[in-house]
Amino acid sequence: MSAEDRAMKRDVMLLFCCQALMNASVVGQVAMGPIVGYSLADDKALATLPFAVQMVAVMAASIPAGIVFGRLGRRAGFSLGALASLIGCFVFAAGVWTADFWLYVAGALPAGIGMGIAQHYRFAAAEVASPAYRPRAISLVMAGGVIAAVAGPELVKQSKDLFLPFLFLGTYLIFAILPVICLVVLTIVRLPPAPPRQASPTPVMEIVRRPAFLTAAITGAIAYGTMNLVMTSTPIEMMACGFAVVASATVIQAHAVAMFAPGFVTGRLIARYGTRRVIVAGAVLNALCVAVALAGESFAHFTVALVLLGVGWNFMFTGATNLLGEAHSPAERVRAQAANDFIVFATVACTALASGAVHAGAGWAALNLALLPALALASVMVLRARPAVRPA
Numbered sequence: 001m002s003a004e005d006r007a008m009k010r011d012v013m014l015l016f017c018c019q020a021l022m023n024a025s026v027v028g029q030v031a032m033g034p035i036v037g038y039s040l041a042d043d044k045a046l047a048t049l050p051f052a053v054q055m056v057a058v059m060a061a062s063i064p065a066g067i068v069f070g071r072l073g074r075r076a077g078f079s080l081g082a083l084a085s086l087i088g089c090f091v092f093a094a095g096v097w098t099a100d101f102w103l104y105v106a107g108a109l110p111a112g113i114g115m116g117i118a119q120h121y122r123f124a125a126a127e128v129a130s131p132a133y134r135p136r137a138i139s140l141v142m143a144g145g146v147i148a149a150v151a152g153p154e155l156v157k158q159s160k161d162l163f164l165p166f167l168f169l170g171t172y173l174i175f176a177i178l179p180v181i182c183l184v185v186l187t188i189v190r191l192p193p194a195p196p197r198q199a200s201p202t203p204v205m206e207i208v209r210r211p212a213f214l215t216a217a218i219t220g221a222i223a224y225g226t227m228n229l230v231m232t233s234t235p236i237e238m239m240a241c242g243f244a245v246v247a248s249a250t251v252i253q254a255h256a257v258a259m260f261a262p263g264f265v266t267g268r269l270i271a272r273y274g275t276r277r278v279i280v281a282g283a284v285l286n287a288l289c290v291a292v293a294l295a296g297e298s299f300a301h302f303t304v305a306l307v308l309l310g311v312g313w314n315f316m317f318t319g320a321t322n323l324l325g326e327a328h329s330p331a332e333r334v335r336a337q338a339a340n341d342f343i344v345f346a347t348v349a350c351t352a353l354a355s356g357a358v359h360a361g362a363g364w365a366a367l368n369l370a371l372l373p374a375l376a377l378a379s380v381m382v383l384r385a386r387p388a389v390r391p392a
Contacts, residue, residue, distance in 0.1 A: 142314070
């Protein structure tokens with residue numbers, strides 16, 4: 001292995017660490033956010049509003065993040081994201097301390113900005129990797145969520161009672177340490193400089209109209225949106241079934257591990273079987289999640305359903321990210337990535353808000369059945385799409 005290859009793989013592993021640090025608080029928020037929202041909100045249909053606002057902030061961060069990455073480079077952008085996440089943890093903690101639902105909701109704004117910027121670690125991995133190593137680099141950095149999947153819910157379990165009667169206050173204060181560590185790691189990773197300015201930049205709408213872009217973006221939106229619809233309401237449904245916080249945190253932990261652990265092999269599967277087959281396999285796994293969720297409401301049913309949902313998301317979302325790389329030239333990458341994430345997380349924001357409302361109004365079964373038409377659409381789009389010709 002050449003020195004250049006060793007340096008490339010070192011940078012990918014450092015990005016893996018950054019992704020793990022930034023995702024840990026996000027995974028923990030999935031486990032406790034709906035419960036905190038449910039306890040603080042007078043209208044229980046608003047229980048998932050904090051997470052919905054966080055996803056709106058993720059969406060809103062896409063375009064400004066693209067501007068920062070385009071003008072100042074990856075390091076400055078990722079540092080800004082870590083600082084936003086730090087602020088979000090403190091505002092969440094203040095909302096819990098004062099039992100103020102709307103202050104708690106306000107914490108979702110900076111937290112969402114930090115999460116939105118952190119989504120670009122997978123793109124940074126593609127940029128530091130050679131073309132042959134790119135699918136593995138993307139999936140490996142996304143696999144950083146494995147550490148987050150274990151650490152996030154575990155921190156929730158161990159720290160939720162530190163400052164009783166203020167449930168989860170200690171958790172948010174501990175989560176505030178993670179973006180600080182990320183800032184330290186960012187000082188040693190090699191990141192690509194800001195891309196050169198184009199004399200006549202390609203209009204964003206021209207990129208968005210490309211069939212290859214639409215296939216990638218819509219597939220990514222369906223992957224994340226359908227997963228989020230079920231995941232967000234799972235702690236509430238488990239609470240309604242009589243399960244304790246620790247049980248729902250364990251299910252979310254298993255789900256998060258299933259989301260990110262396949263990243264160690266997804267790149268190899270894409271290289272062997274092709275991106276489109278892997279995406280369709282993910283859609284099938286998500287459909288199986290629906291079948292298991294409708295079969296019963298024991299702890300085993302919740303766990304198996306959420307594990308299937310996590311693996312299915314990984315296959316679909318990693319595949320969609322790989323497809324996106326076929327839809328733009330290197331000079332267009334920042335605009336294409338920002339537009340893609342705007343579409344994806346607009347969908348996630350809508351499903352986060354809809355999750356609580358659909359669960360409260362129509363029930364758990366209807367919530368799960370809503371996944372099936374979207375999964376069918378993604379599968380048809382991917383199978384009918386022609387191989388993309390990368391723009392010059």
